[in-house]
Amino acid sequence: MADDPKLSRNPLAMPEDLLYGDRSTEPLSPRKPKAERDVVLATFSLYPEDIEHLNQLVKDLKTSGHRGVNKSRIVRQAIAAYRPKDYRPPR
Numbered sequence: 001m002a003d004d005p006k007l008s009r010n011p012l013a014m015p016e017d018l019l020y021g022d023r024s025t026e027p028l029s030p031r032k033p034k035a036e037r038d039v040v041l042a043t044f045s046l047y048p049e050d051i052e053h054l055n056q057l058v059k060d061l062k063t064s065g066h067r068g069v070n071k072s073r074i075v076r077q078a079i080a081a082y083r084p085k086d087y088r089p090p091r
Helices: 016-020 048-063 071-081
Strands: none
Touching: 048 071
16 A cells, blocks of 8 residues: 555645646536436325325236336326316315
């Protein structure tokens, strides 16, 4: 370990300007733009009986041979099929 050149020098013994370097001459690299996410995680509330119903729908669809069935896909399809005239006030 003592033979490692990185470990053989003490950075605190160096002058401070050598330690940090001259920032004015070093151009900053451009930042990468953040990639857009396809999915946004959201939380919403359901009654326990609604969750049981949703779980049963997933189970029934899977046993009938449908592939790729999950709760999120059922909720997305329900939202896509929603029409304002179908709205019922909460219980």
